[in-house]
Amino acid sequence: MTDPNPEQPVEPTELQHTPTATAQGPSRVAILIAEALGTFLLVLGGVGSALLAANFGASDNGTSLGIGFVGVSLAFGLTVVAGAYAFGPISGGHFNPAVTIGLATAGRFPWKDTGGYIAAQIVGGLVATSLLALIGSSNPGWFDAAHAGGFASNGFGELSPGGFGILGAIVVEVLFTAIFLLIILGVTHPTRGNPAFAGLVIGLTLTLIHLVTIPVDNTSVNPARSIAAAVFGGVDPLAQVWVFIVFPIVGAVLAGLLHRTLLDRTRR
Incomplete structure (x- = not known):
């Protein structure tokens, strides 16, 4: 991991580097703002599509103008692609506390910076859903229905789209967060990765994860x-939100340990 070189353009890839605030690079404030903006974009686009567009125009005869699971999955993936290329050169483009912790576990991000990143990510996400709630408040009927439906929250049991229990949610969050981190760590590896396409690969991976797991627990991994x-x-x-805080982090830590001990040959 090296700091961005201001004399050489940094490829806009998520998690490629550990940005350091210096006189020549982005300030610490700019780095944290970039993390907040990237997470804001992810939540606004992903959760917003689930709330506003997934079932739009659905009728009793089975027709709908909505984008459905496939559209929501693409929305989450596309926001990561856009955020990685827009904000990745500034902050590294984590946009996810599990990603930050997984990178730190793998030795690719300093532990001392994790707290600031996670705080920025949570703030960015909360601003996004607050604005979605503000938009929804202009249609009281819509807002009441969205609130009653859980506001696109993650859940298990009665809150699972497919009725899956807590065990299913735990396995999904650990397994697919670990897969997500292994893809990230591989594609952004400083010597073996492909910087030009890393943001695209990561976004498509997140799309795939949503396509598989939305029916189980509405997909967190974040x-x-x-x-x-x-x-x-x-x-x-x-x-229920504790499940979607604890187990994505568990998956990320497992992936970080696996990559650091078995897959990262540069450490041998």
Whole structure:
């Protein structure tokens, strides 16, 4: 991991480097703002598409103008691609507390900087859902229905789109967050990665994860996304949100340890 060289353009790839605030590079404030903006974009686009567009125009005869699961999955992936290329050169483009912790576990990000990143990510996510709630408040009927439906929160049991229980949610969050981190760590590796395409690969991976797991627990793999939605989802989503904080982090830590000990040959 090296600091961005101001004399050489840095490829806009998520997690490629550990930005350091110096006189020649972005300030610490700019780095944290970039993380907040990237997470804001992810939550606004992903959760916003689930709330506003997924079931738009649905009728009793089965027709709908909505984008459905596929559209929501693409929305999450596209926001990561856009954020990686827009804000990745400034902050590294984590946009996810599990990613930050997984990178630190793998030795690719300093532990001392994790607290600031996570705080910025949570703030960015909360601003996004607050603005979605503000938009929804202009249509009281819509807002009441969105709140009653959990505001696109993650959940299990009665809150699972497909009725899956807590075990299914735990396995999904650990397994798919670990897969997500292994892809990130591989594609952004300083010697073996492909910087030009890393942001695209990461975004498509997140799309794939959503395509598989939305029916199980509405897909988290990102505690900031889960917290942001649960705040407006009501008591039940808030009571379950701990699962979507703890187990994505567990998956990320496992992936970081696996990559650091078995896959990162540069450390041998």
